[in-house]
Amino acid sequence: MPPDTSRFPRSSPYWPVVSHPQLRRVLPGLAVSALGDGMAVVAVPWLAKELGPPDRHGIWIALAMAAYTVPSAVGTVVFGRLLRGRGGAQLAGWDATLRACALAAIPLAHLAGMLTIGLYVVLLAASALLHSWGSAGRFTLVAELLPQRHHLPANAVLGTIAGFATIAGPPLAGILISWAGSVWVIALDAATFAALALTYRLALPTNGGPARSEGGASRTAGFAVIRRDPALLGLLVLSLGFFFLFGPVYVAMPIHVTDDLHASATLLGVFYAAFGVGGLVGGVAAGHLRRWPLRVTTIGIVVGFGIAMLPLGLGAPLGVSLPAFALAGLIWAPYTSTSMALFQRSTSTTQLPAVLAANGAILVLAVPLGTMLGGPLVGALGPRPTLLLCAVAIVALGLVAGGFAISRRSARTPDPTGTEVSGRR
Structure with a gap:
């Protein structure tokens, strides 16, 4: 006799998502990375305030916050020909890798005594170049691995992870900034993206996703x-x-x-x-x-x-x-x-x-x-x-x-x- 699947949690629309043999390996990495991004909401402007000249705090804070997201629009066009047609896990993994490397360069520059407000903004901008492709990769991965009827619950799982991180990340960042300093919260954010990149690399098959488009495709x-x-x-x-x-x-x-x-x-x-x-x-x-x-x-x-x-x-x-x-x-x-x-x-x-x-x-x-x-x-x-x-x-x-x-x-x-x-x- 087949098992009874009418009871919770198997009756939940989220069960096919969290029990999927591949997605369930990725979700913890996504949760850790989302928490890091939640902490960055506080750490990024706070470090800009510490590095910028006192009479221009507002300008540099605005530039730092914009640099952490807006360059992804440029990256969509610049890297369009290279990345179009790549699989979802590959796109999301490359975004996580770039984020980890660029953000890790911030505490390294701090240790070397080279971190200025200008270099800080440049490194934040570099970290964001593949952000649109990484987000696209996550939702593409959902479409690749799940049938259409499970797309909405899977999208909701991704949104819920981000929502929880938005609530938990900022107060945690405040505690860590008072204890260790904002530059080390940025370092922790980099570590969460490194963990996510490893998750994509190790938890998913390298041959997943659709075949790549022809090289001459438009950006x-x-x-x-x-x-x-x-x-x-x-x-x-x-x-x-x-x-x-x-x-x-x-x-x-x-x-x-x-x-x-x-x-x-x-x-x-x-x-x-x-x-x-x-x-x-x-x-x-x-x-x-x-x-x-x-x-x-x-x-x-x-x-x-x-x-x-x-x-x-x-x-x-x-x-x-x-x-x-x-x-x-x-x-x-x-x-x-x-x-x-x-x-x-x-x-x-x-x-x-x-x-x-x-x-x-x-x-x-x-x-x-x-x-x-x-x-x-x-x-x-x-x-x-x-x-x-x-x-x-x-x-x-x-x-x-x-x-x-x-x-x-x-x-x-x-x-x-x-x-x-x-x-x-």
């Missing part, structure tokens, strides 16, 4: 695939607008707490902790959405997030605005899982790395650009009206996307034989 092939597919292009535009419109929140929230609520940084930390806890719950819940229509769910997340942000902009009491911010985090969390699942089911595994890298290269710029816009907006409108404007704009973006989705669906009118006249989805 921008991933962008071309998205441009030719209206559904993927629409998804990219939706994500770009969603992340861009959230960017000003990073500027408005601290000023809202101090000027509107007349509170300290402690309350700001409570807001972000509530958002993080909501995100962790939402990440865990994302795997249970696999039977929901993915495109409708993805658009609904955008609308729901904007609605959850409205109490902040409307000046609701703390007892309302704080739970609403936590709810916004819960709604936000599944977005990456559902949007990545749409890419995974719409693109072949041969094209998927280039397509996801192109998607990541554009989206990595969205939040920084939105944050840059936040300064003038807060200066002109004030923090609370800026939060309200962002919330309303996000709701409007989702409704417009929903309108386009409905119009595309209605355009696929079936003929009398029951086949679609136009459209391929």
Whole structure:
């Protein structure tokens, strides 16, 4: 008689992911590396503050934070011809290796007495060059190893790991910085990426993944695939607008707490902790959405997030605005899982790395650009009206996307034989 698989944990949508003979070997390395990145959120700007001239702390902190992520957009194009068509584990492993080496050079330069703020920013930028390809590699690996019905739960596992690291990493970094110094937290981050690189090298077969594309492939092939597919292009535009419109929140929230609520940084930390806890719950819940229509769910997340942000902009009491911010985090969390699942089911595994890298290269710029816009907006409108404007704009973006989705669906009118006249989805 076959074993009963109807009970927990085998009934969980996550069981096929965590029990997969290859993925289960990779997940611990991903968790360790994510924790290192969570610590870097505090360590990277703190070391920039220590190395930079006192009268230019803000400029160098901003440059360091941008250098840790933004160069991945350049790497997507520069290395496109070399990396297009590589397997997911290979791409993710190369990203982890580069991160480990470039970050390890920071404490080595410190020991040699050569670490300056300029060299620090250059090494951070070098560490980020393959970041979009590494992220694409992780989601490509999911598509390579699992059937389509398990893609969303697997994406949710990756998102939950990142969400937990976002909560645990920063306070751990604070403790370690006070004990050993920020440069050694960077060294620890490098060690976590080295462990991840070894995990990819040893835990997965070297012959996995699709065959490599021809050497003459375009560096921008991933962008071309998205441009030719209206559904993927629409998804990219939706994500770009969603992340861009959230960017000003990073500027408005601290000023809202101090000027509107007349509170300290402690309350700001409570807001972000509530958002993080909501995100962790939402990440865990994302795997249970696999039977929901993915495109409708993805658009609904955008609308729901904007609605959850409205109490902040409307000046609701703390007892309302704080739970609403936590709810916004819960709604936000599944977005990456559902949007990545749409890419995974719409693109072949041969094209998927280039397509996801192109998607990541554009989206990595969205939040920084939105944050840059936040300064003038807060200066002109004030923090609370800026939060309200962002919330309303996000709701409007989702409704417009929903309108386009409905119009595309209605355009696929079936003929009398029951086949679609136009459209391929």
